[in-house]
Amino acid sequence: ISVLYRAASLYRKGDVFRYYYQGPMFHRNREGVAQESSQLGVELVGSSNILSENEIISLGIRLLNEVGFYDATLKLNSYGCENCRRQFFIDVKTELKTHSDRYCPDCLQELGANPFAATHCENEHCQHSLPPLLQMSNYLCPECKARFEQIKKIQANLGNIYKxxxxxxxxxxYYNGTVFDFVVKKQDNELVVGGGGRYDYLSERLTGRKIPAIGFYLDLDLIFQLMKERNLFLMFDNDFSVYIYAQSPELEMMVLQIAQELHSQNIITVLGTEEKPEDNLKQAQAHKCDLMITLREENIREGKLLLYNLEHNEQTYIPLNRLLDAVQLVRKTLKK
Ligand SMILES: [Zn+2]
Ligand SMILES: [Zn+2]
Incomplete structure (x- = not known):
């Protein structure tokens, strides 16, 4: 919504804005309990062109592919335009009125407010959802139908699998036109890890300016959980990584400085937070690090660091000012 306000303040006909955001989202669940979730979103504001739809959808699929979900597929639907959905809304209202006995009060209210909503009703006497014939897909006008056909064609040509x-x-x-979900499989279940759609009418309602837009979100909590389950985080296995920890809190600043130097050489670092040396070693092994750097007061005073090669199980003391060279040397010998 803030994206739309910003776009509306800048927008001149013909402008196209592309935004992304990432961060915690706060909302209330159905029981009214406040919840926090982590989300990434992309919005393309200012274009109603069919290519912008495909740009956005393809970007979502590509992001999922990039992190290792090669099985990510699409679910597509169209919610039509102002013209064709008018009759749909009228028919939904009529259905809810004439057959109000088929729905529980929650579902009546929910479907009345948004016929595209998923009800989470568990009431066994309730029909939960609108009857099969009462679907937007049966109401699409020729233009919306043609557009949806074209979207499918382009997605197929791009090699994206859709249903x-x-x-x-x-x-x-607030969605209209093309709507979509990004789906990833987990055993026999299809999990929706994100999705989005067009929302060409929202801007006018909020800001008074008619600006077409389309966007998607990705559910990072779910995606990270699935990445963990599929071991996708271990794709870094082949990379060289260094574990660093200090044996006294006074040296923590130095740990950060060393980590920064290693980062500048594109070396992955894991910062140890355990108290005991043996626990740090365990952590270093768990992270599959190649090297462990230990900072001890007595060594630092002598200008030395303890370098432990986890692969070869050997430890050496190296002068502080030779650290980067020593680390790079180990990296070379490990061919990483
Ligand atoms: Zn239409
Ligand atoms: Zn219900």
């Missing part, structure tokens, strides 16, 4: 899902739900009522 049309007329039941694809969105918990925000």
């Amino acid at each position: 049309v899902d007329p039941y694809l739900t969105k918990n925000f009522a």
Whole structure:
């Protein structure tokens, strides 16, 4: 929403803005409990062109591929335009009124406010969702239909695997036109790890300026959890990494300085926080580090550091000012 306000303040006809954001999101769940989640979002504001739809959808798929989800697929649906959805909304209202006995009060309220919503109702006497014939896909006007066909064609040409899902739900009522979910498999389940759609009418409602837009979000909590389960974080296995820790808190600043120097050489560093040396060693092994650097008061006073080669199980003391050279040398011998 703040993206739209910003775009509206800058927008001149023909402008296209591309935004992304990442960070914690706060919301209330159905029981009213405050929750925090981590989200990444991308918004393309200012274009109603069909290419911008495909740009956004493809970017989402590409991001998922990049982190290792090569099985990421798409679910697509269209929520139509102002013209064709008008009749759909009227028919939904009629259905909810004439068959109100089929739905529980929660579902009546939810579907009345947003016919595209997924209800989480568990009431066994409730129909939960609108009848099959009452789907937006049956109401699309020729233009919306043609556009949706074209989206599918372009996505197929781009090599993105999609499935049309007329039941694809969105918990925000503001979407129109193309809507999509990014799906990743977990055993036999399909998990929605993100999604989005067009929201061409939202800007006018909020800011008074008509600006077409499309965007998506990725659920980082779920994505990181799946990455962990699939061991995708271990793709760094082949990289050289160094574990650093200090045996006294006074030396922690120095740990950070060394880490920064190593970072500047593109070396992955893991900062140890354990108290005992043996626990730090365990951590270094768990992280599959190649080297462990130990900072001890008595060594530092003599201008030395303890360097432990985990692969060859050998330790050496090296002069402080030779640290980078020594680390690079080990890296070379390990061919990493
Ligand atoms: Zn339409
Ligand atoms: Zn219900």
